Structures are given as structure tokens and as C-alpha cells.
Amino acid sequence: MKLLSKLLLLALLVALPTSTLVAANTPKDKTDKEIMRKVDALMKKMTLREKIGQLIQLRPSEGDITGPDGEQLKVEDFIREGCCGSLLSVASPDEIMRFQRLAVDSSRLGIPLLFGHDVIHGCRIIFPENLGVSASWDVEAAERLARVSAEEAAAFGIAWTFSPMCDVSADPRWGRVSEGSGEDPYLGAAMARAMVRGYQGDDLSDPNTILACVKHFAAYGAPQGGRDYNTVDMSERMFRDRYLPPYRAAIDEGAATVMTSFNDFNAIPATGNKWLMRTVLRDELGFDGFVVTDYNAMHEMVAHGVAADGKEAAAMAFDAHVNMDMVDCDYLMYGEELVRERRVSEKTIDELCRAVLVAKFRLGLFDDPYRYGGDRYETAMYKSENLKIARDVARKSMVLLRNENDLLPLDGNERMALIGPFGDSGSEMLGSWSAFGEGDRSITFLEGLQERFGSENVAYTEGCKPLEQIEGGIDAAVAAANGADVVLLALGLPNKCSGEAASMTSIELPQPQLELLDAVAATGKPVAILLVTGRPMDITDEVGKVDAVLVTWHAGTMAGAALADVVSGDFNPSGRLTMTFPYDIGQVPIHYSMKRTGRPMPSPDARAKYLSRYLFTPNEPLYCFGYGLSYTTFDYSDLKVLTPEVKIGEPVRVSVKVTNSGKRDGDEVVQLYLHDKVASTTRPVRELKGFRKVALKAGESKVVEFTIQPEDMAFCRADMEFAQEPGDFDVWIGHDSNAPLHGGFTVKQDIRK
């Protein structure tokens, strides 16, 4: 390009302060063009305040809101004034209808409200917490979960869910790991895509589809010390290689909205972080929907210490092109003033507002503001076909970690004692953020087991509460164990130890449960722990005391039925861990995909001191990423690299033979890992770059072929470009992230380029 034209282009770009936003509102097709025309026409009628009003999301249950002049205003007042674009967490379908009627009938322009809610692992029917869903390694199951959630949410009146959570995390101290898909970006990306597809379908105007929201942008899963809301400070390279992929995948899949994260990112809070919100999100990822802050996150920039007051916080968020202000009202209080003072252009407000209106049009809310909710609520909840899906997802999510002497499955002739605080609790099956889940509609473990094995064969005693002893609890538990052939011990962490604001420095079982476990184990009866948890736990000292450990997660509405399927062997467990179970809390953050370091372990001299190791603790976890047992066994052989030499830009094909070498049919999660041997930056020891869930009959073998795409080999190089490099790669295929079966290939520079 000639210098003059380059300069002209540069001048043009500089003259377009809102270029990223203009791109955000580009019509996708004919219908969309029509929508844009309608939005333009509507916006011509809107006052500046009404436009800012579309950028406001309020929560009715938070009570009154203090206006700029100290006056106490109700949500209803804002709606009447046309100063509210969205409501979150409205408690019932009737309330949703009431608010919508108010907006449509009583505000000047009758613009419908957009109702948002955290429908993250189900609406009424609750599925396992998301970490559990990821352990199914079944992307279609995740998509089905999202579709059922969308169907129920839409019938409730909700047109927007704050899901999927795409935060990669390797820190089980952080309670919110329960809401994500674990430690791996590749698997996280696949799950994120599936959920966006499930929520949004192909057509947002379908009344059973809802807007997805990619959250929390960005890197919320890496708070220092695993403490929620804490500082995130990481290299741009680390961010691009490990944390960005799931967000990118969800946006690529067409997610309509994005939520900012609470944390600061390299010293600038995400909500006011122009680099994150404009350079990365809009310009690089091409996000063309609208961005909402997390709860109060705009005003929290004052507490972060980057804004002196709400007005400065609003100015920063406007500048970062954040569209919607969740609950704190700084946009409403200071937006007009900022425009008058020319600190924010009216054009910016227009473009921010346009994106919100476009979403409402795409949902069909202007054609029929009542299309979400209404009469269909009565028939849409707890549909039997959807309960079946929830049962299937729940059993697929369960991970068998230990099974000495093939204790499981039970053949049904045993007398069983179900013991523990999670044995007969419906509400504890729901996990955190369980939307409109109802504990009394959950099938408890006891109910599920009694239904499957007969109530006379399953005795139950609580033993202790999740966090407290109960008088006589241990004696009753020991008596129950002594009277049984086998004990199922339902232990773990309660809902309140999962999710937001649930960080913990110890991830061991609480003391009363440890005492219960010791007493029951001392009876000498065979014991299987059913581990109810939303995070990896430190169970190193406990596993040796029992014969079996099955991680059930908080498995949702169908928990008990799903458990009975697994315990009875009607369903052969196929879940695999998506977060490492550490050997010791002192190892965290821990994940399988660490770097080698200059003094790697394992080393030929395992006793050498000056290596990257702990003095008294192994580097290895208790259970690694990808791990999980089945009631059958799988053998791997014949790893073939079908393309041992490729050029940059070409895919690599690898195959392996997998054999079900046991006596039962089962599903195996075949996992492929890569390692780039020498690169311009240090590379992880292994990275998941392919997986396939394969059903194999007893004795059956299948050849599974993988195609590794060029982008799967790309990374943030020393020159900061996200691209491939030539060189040699290791490839492993097998059962988990320690898979030993190995091959190699070479990627050559394409000399024509």
C-alpha cells in the first residue's frame, strides 16, 4: 500500500472512535437488515436518557435505589420512566409478566424488558454442576442440558441466561470451579461451544431459545490464592495460551452477550479494561453482541482504586464500550452528565444502546413482549423426556476413582447401609446457582437406591451433618454398617461450599465426616465413598481406608436415579476428571499441563535436591486430569502417526486401536495429548488436543482416528503472534493425561512462504 493511502486509512481509523462498536452492529442477513432499520427508527424517537436507560439492568429484590438527588426510587419508577433495559433474577413467571406489562404499557415508548437469570445448570430441572457435566466429556450431553435449560427458562419468562462460564481454573480452593469446565482450555472450549449452541439454537427468534452470556471476561478463574474476586496478574502469553480459548470458542459459536469479570486483570479492572473489552473482545475476537458488567462491578472500580467515584467508574466503562450496567446505576446517574461534559460521545451511547435493542429485536420481543413465559409455564417444567436427559447427564458425569476388588457394581443381593449427611438430602443434590431448582423434587440417593434395590435392602442413617456432629450419629452409623454387607458412605461438601464466595484453604472432608469415615471403616465392612462435591478434594489420607470412591458431584434433580444406575451396573461409569485431584493442598494451583522448568522432575536421580520439587511431598497429584475407572478395562495399541511429516498449515492424522479387554460393555474417553519439543517459548509438558467418547462392547476393538488441526498446534510465540512453529512433536493417546503410548511427528516450514 502506498504511504499516502496508508496515512489516509490511519486517519480514517483515528476519526472513528467507535469503530469497534459500529462493526458490532453489522447485520447478518436480510431479517437482520430489517431489524437494523427498525432499531434506527426507534432510536430516532429516544431521548438520551431513554437510550442510557436501555443500558441499565436492575434487580427488583434489591429494594429501592437511591437516585442522584438522594430520592428513593423503586424499580417500577425506573421502568415507567423508560430507564431500565433489563431485570435480573425476578422470582416468578407472574412477576416477570407484571414487570413486562408495566414496561410495555406505562413507559413512553413501550420498549420491552429483557429478563436475565443464572440458569447455569438447569432451570427447574437441575443437572449436575458444570464441573460434573464436563467430567462426562460428552459435548452433546452439555448441549442437551443447555437446550432443556433454555426451554424451561423461556417458559418461565427468561430470555437471557448468564452462562456458559468459560473460566479455566486450576485452583480447587476457588469455589467457582464448580461452575466451569475445569482446568483445560481445549475441553473448556468444546463445552462452551456446545452450551452456546444449546441455549441459542440456530434461531434466536424461536421462543424456546435464549441469549447465552459468556462469562466472566476475563481470567476470573485465576485469582491469587484461589480467593474469590482477588487480583489476577498474569502474562499476556499465559492469558492467550490458557485462558482465552474457551471464551473465544463461545464467541465464535455466536454467543450473543458477554459478562465482564469482577477481577482486575494486570492491574486494570476488567470492567474498565479497554484492552480486554475492545482490543481483544471486539477487535480480535470479533464479538458483535453486547457486554454486561458483573454484579455491581462497575461501581467496584471505586473500591479497586482506579476510579475516584461512580462517575469516573461509568466513564471508564463507557470507554471500554461496556453496554450494560448490572445493578449499580452509575450509567444512569452519570451518563447524561458525562455526555454534556463531552467525556463520552453521544455516538458511543447510541451504539451501546443499539446493540441492546438489536438483541431484543432478534429475540422477537418487539413482535410479542410476552412470548417468553405465559401459559406454557404450566406444561414446560419437569417434562419426563427432559428428566431422562438429566438422569443421563448425571450418570455420565460420575467418576469412579477407586474400585478395589471390584466392589462396584453391587449385584443386588447385598444388604446395604447408606450412611452420611448426603444420603437423603434432596436440596444438597442441587449444588450452587441452582436457579429455580426444588430440593423436594430431587431424587435422593436413598430414594434412588431403594427404588432400584428394594427398600428392605437399603438402610439409611445420617451419621453426622455436613459440618457438624450429631449426638449418637456415629454409634448409629457403626450399628448400621455392622448390620450390612456393604456400606455406601455419602460424604462431601455442602452446596454452600460451592460456587461464588466459597473459597476454601482446606479442601479436605470436614472433621465430623472424617470421624464418621474412620468409625465406619473400622467395622471392616467393604465401604464405597460417594463423594458429593463441586470441586476436587484432598482425600489422600482417606482413599486407602475404603474400597471404592465414586465422585457423584452435586448431581441435580435426578441424582439418586443416576447413582442407582451406576452402583447397580445398569450404567457403566465413563466420567473422567477434568480437574486434577491434588495429593496435598500445598500443590495448588496444579494442573497436568504445567511447564517442564529447567530442572524437571521426574529425573534419573529422583533423590537429587536441586530440582523443581517439594521436600516432603510428591509433585504428582492423587488423581490426574482425565482419570476415571470403568467396570471394564481398555487397552491401547498400534498408535500410528499417519502423517509423520507435515508442513505448517497442514493437519496431522494419528490413529490408535482401543480394545475393551474386560467383560462388560463400556464407554471410553480416548484422549490425545501433544508436546511441542523445542519452541520459541517454553511449552507445557502435555496439552489435550483431541478426545473422543467411544462405545465398546466387551472384547470389541475400534480404531480411532484424530485429525490435529494447525490451530491446535499454534500458540503465542516469542514474537507474540498466535501461530505455528516448525519442529518436532510428541503425541500420546490413551486413557488419561499420563497416557504412555507415544508417537511423534515433525512440522516443517513451508519454504514456499
Ligand code: NOJ
Ligand atoms: C455475580 C456472578 O459473578 C455472576 O456469575 C452472575 O451471573 C451474576 N452475579 C448475576 O447473578
